[in-house]
Amino acid sequence: MKKVRIALLGLGNVGKGVWNILKSNREAIAQRSGYDIEIAKILVRDVNKDRGVVVPKELLTTSAEEIFNDDSIKIIVEVMGGMEPTKEYVLEAIRKNKNVVTANKMLIATHGKEIFKAVEEQGVSINFEASVAGGIPIINGINESLTANKIEEVAGIINGTTNYILTKMTLEGMGFEDALKEAQEKGYAEADPTSDVEGYDAVYKLAILATLAFETEVDIDDIYVEGITKIKAIDIEYAKEMGYVIKLLAIAKEVDEKLELRVHPTMIPLIHPLANVNDSFNSIFIKGNAVGDLMLYGRGAGELPTGSAVVGDIISVLRSEREGSNISFSHYIHKQVSSMDDVKAEYYLRISVKDFPGVLGKIATILGKNEVSILSFIQKPTKKEFSTIVIVTHKTLEGNVNKSLKEIKELQEVNKIENVIRIENLD
């Protein structure tokens, strides 16, 4: 059997997953790839650190140059994460004519264009299945399986931490803080959870998905982002009452030749398959003009699921006898991104009002004047100083909702706009 030598950059969780999969499934992987894969070198910062995995010490090196200058190494597997010095390493590997497999969402989301250009010029390949949604083969799905389609929409639950928190809040009635604490205890959330709970992690992943699905260049700064910290138990209750569940969705959608790119808490119908994606699971829903509705569901993180995607990419490089990549990025064009004011959705408005007669009439009048029509509203009797009005609008322009809310806030009967949550029926 032919042999191939590869190198890992990094031996953290994903690196260990790759190591373990290549060991435990070695024979099957050899049959499928046609190669006996040898991990020849592993770049680490400290060769003496205990990593909880038995790796021969002579494979470890702190010298990236040693790896790049070894012509016998054909594939570089970048699982060290981060941007510096990772970006330079990846570009150097490409210049040294090596195929690259990476799990790095930040790198691809922010420097994809430069990296894609480099691989095409050099005639090598870049694979990054693991960069979005761990073990779920969504990159391959878009790049290889759905090629017959014009993709119209991608909507994904692509952050396991926030999905875990929202699931606990929804199914067990936990508050945000308690759910976050539990997520941290279980290792689903970092000590500093900002990147997850504020939606930034999902932004990187959405940038990659939208780039591929719409064959366009995406600037992460063009993606609207709103995290889940403002979601209260009462919003989850109202959602349930109206037949919805709240998920942090990452949405990319082509409307009138412009792209909507947005990450925010979203009410989706309880009967939609995405609504039942719970705990730390990820799921991506795609609408194609031929395939119709499609959904992929699985583990979005973890040593082995992410390792599964990385090793799948390695095998795919080995199977392809052509030089370079199957996929060309060079025809990608820049598509215009919609302003959030031009986004159309239904809106859930939770407004705290002083219980004056006529307040609902005044609010309704403002909405009507701004062409926002009301689908339903709920006002429950209350004994407190303020009572709560919940309004759900028909599908309408976000700009009109914002204009209305500005006016509503000025009403003397209104205490506070407590929350505004977009509703997507995904139909």
Next chain:
Amino acid sequence: MKKVRIALLGLGNVGKGVWNILKSNREAIAQRSGYDIEIAKILVRDVNKDRGVVVPKELLTTSAEEIFNDDSIKIIVEVMGGMEPTKEYVLEAIRKNKNVVTANKMLIATHGKEIFKAVEEQGVSINFEASVAGGIPIINGINESLTANKIEEVAGIINGTTNYILTKMTLEGMGFEDALKEAQEKGYAEADPTSDVEGYDAVYKLAILATLAFETEVDIDDIYVEGITKIKAIDIEYAKEMGYVIKLLAIAKEVDEKLELRVHPTMIPLIHPLANVNDSFNSIFIKGNAVGDLMLYGRGAGELPTGSAVVGDIISVLRSEREGSNISFSHYIHKQVSSMDDVKAEYYLRISVKDFPGVLGKIATILGKNEVSILSFIQKPTKKEFSTIVIVTHKTLEGNVNKSLKEIKELQEVNKIENVIRIENLD
């Protein structure tokens, strides 16, 4: 741009889907494949039939030879279905050095081995994504994305007709006959629904999935099959009461180096993602030793979804610059198939009994003697001559259940074993 000429065998629903997709998404497909795809010839039985699609008449031919002898045609797209003369056509196309894309589940399930051998010898490729679950990229998923994994289990809802019927029975309380009638009216069921409702259609698809997932040769006669006609409204009610939903599952599972291969109505937990796959949707759940739980969901049939898979295969042939297939089938070995007596599941037993005291004790004694332990039972007061006992067993050998039922049937207090349904927790 390079041009490529392809031919369709057949212009039924799937053929029309392929035609329409290649027209409407032409530009995007050209960019992705690198080729301007020309449908050069279409084999039909009657060139004058109105097919509800505008195809230039000069493309239609009744002569298969004309197509096979045209050396400018590189890809044959078999969408005529059936076995005769389809099998001979496909083998002839391979001999004439053409790559083949097919949507034909029966052909691949029953003659896959011969066809795979022929393509490997000839150095051409065979692609058959559309043969299982329409637009869902499950073949590609197994063959290309999950290659890092040892797959442990595949469990799929892969027949849209029966899923539609069971959904109507479950969510709307319809009887089997009414649900079938509605499925027929909506075009989800054939006038003769036997192949769907008796599970045979799912058997072909499972044979293909198991072949690929376990890299083995599967004889369709080795697949146990049970249709949904015996499912009564009362079973669905009891299932619901116990937290289950009934689905026709196609299961392939490796246990102790033997394969379980079976298609039968199955109770699955309401909270499992497969439980919420409704109407005519298909979904396939896979457990891999690296990726963990994965599920793919989408349209299992229909002109455009199936066409999406066929056209995706065509693009994949065009992108691959290597001769022949990426996938080798030659290392597939024959794995032993478990006898149903050796299958382990939980069992739902619905037994109609004469309301004598002590009957439950006698049944429980027989089960205990045969090492079948009881997880729960339900007996409701009744005013009829017979009352119903529902027993759910712990996970146990099917052989022991069958032995028990044989003895239980002989009890004078027992009127009838009304139904036996396997329960799978898929955990």
